[in-house]
Amino acid sequence: MTRLAWPLLAALVVAALMLPFGIHEQLLTAAITALQLIYLAQCWNIVAGYAGQFSLGHSVFLGIGAYTSTVLFLTFGVSPWLGAIAGAALAAVAGVALGALAFRYRVRGVFFAVLTLGSMEVVRGIVPNLDAIGGANGLFIPMADAPYNMLFNDRRPYYWIALAMVVLMAVLTAVMERSKFGQYLLAIREDEDAAEASGVNAFRSKLMAVALSAALTAFGGTFYAQFMLYIAPDTTFVFEHQLNMMLGTMVGGTGTVAGPIVGSAVFSVIAEALRHLPLGENIRIEPVSQIVYASILMIMMLVLPGGLVSLVRRNRRLSAMAVQGDTG
């Protein structure tokens, strides 16, 4: 089984690379959106899944990434390829600042969740008043075919970029999981006091996890801006992105490499299927799909807290512990 896993994975990646040549434009857009959801869920998974710090404010980091690269591009003509790095750095700084305060004052569990959610509301309240970065109206990126500026008329390059991000992120997560750092995080998640007692510097490890996750999320933000060509406070600093990260990760399996990929992919397929549902004139698809997603999430929490991957994983107790363990 394990010997077959790597060739299988390689075949899957090759098939994924070839996919844009075989599908319709509309389906390609859905695939790009799906990859974007997967990537963001993977980023959130590092903090919430591995380190056990249930952030509800990751939309802030996405927004910082989107705004930094876009403002640099529109005002100074800096290529978003470089702007993405600046955004990641800024998001990491923001993450460290918030994390340092939170962990220094031992804000844990649901209090950490609400603290981060509050940070999103604060940023969302401030940004519409900053006219220099577009205020409430937001910023438009003019359409162009400029690969140097991460802008393409063809949709396929977006697909390959997103695919590369997902694959790299999966590799990074897998490496992290096996590293000393990853083991520290798991130890902290299971029992922070016990981890500290055995010599883990919980404060530093948690802070590093937040910084890493924030920076990576910001890359996703830059991609979001370049793909949508429009950002505004009401499309970036909103709970919707956070919710998608949560849905995918928790349904797939929190604190696992495959979890966010499986979960977000499942949700994307459901979303696409629901779009073709014959609902009649008067029923809007948006609320219906939200109800379906939330119901799946709640049912999963009640019957399979380890997520879908726990069905096939041998150490299913480990992944179940990510949500059932002592995070309060």
Add this chain to the structure above:
Amino acid sequence: MTDISVVLQVLVSGCLMGLIYALIAVGFTFIFGVLDVVNFAHGQMVMGGMFAAFALYVAFGLDPFVSLIAIAPLFFVLGLVVFRLLIGRIVESTHASHTVVTLGLFIVLENVVNLIYGGDLRGINTSYTSRSLHLGTVSMPIGQLAAAVVAIAVVFGLTLFLNYSSVGMAVRAAASNRLGAQLVGVNVRRVYAITFAIGAALTGIAGAVLAPVLAFDPFIGGSLMLRSFAIAIIGGLGNLPGAIAAALFIGIIESLASLMLKGSLSNAVTFGILMLVLLFRPNGLFVRTSR
């Protein structure tokens, strides 16, 4: 410069708004204090109460202050059902699973109402909606005054219930020491179910009373919940008089902020205070002990 009557008006408006927030926050802090469950769906349950009052008003022309007599028991029963199906299954689990499940409930409520009524802003226009009571230069909208009176009555009633009824004493016992309560024969699960149902009934009452006062849409619940959370923390978890004081505090701050700042910035002030309190005074502003 701003003269004294403006300041007085701001203070009075802030107090009235604060009492309205208190009505919402009391149920939240009650559930939080007893079950140790942060009910992220709390604001959306209030929203449900608003739309229930709206439906009864549209269908039968019932004044929300009348229809709350029907809405409160209805929400009590709905609360029991939700506890049985969802909350009761995870109440022993971690904060993370509380968060996820109540967020799921939040989304379901929001979208069910959105599906039925659409996303437009609604309001209930009663005979007293646009009328105010005048005291000197200060004006107090009748609807807000009535809502404030209900808020005080509800908190008073809940305090009496907790202190003098046998069920109320069981609730307090379960809240302060779960195991001890079980040992002396309290059925803790039943206490939890009743607590959640009472909390739900309070959201129904709050929703009905607020429907003529606030314009509402299916998305109002998120900010109501965060305000409730801020009030619950500032007042001290499960501390009902503390919640009232905290609600007045938030109401006045918001009233001042909206006088001096643009709309979205005054929101940032409220949630900034929430963050500061979570960081520096997690046991509330009125408690001397630090953790």
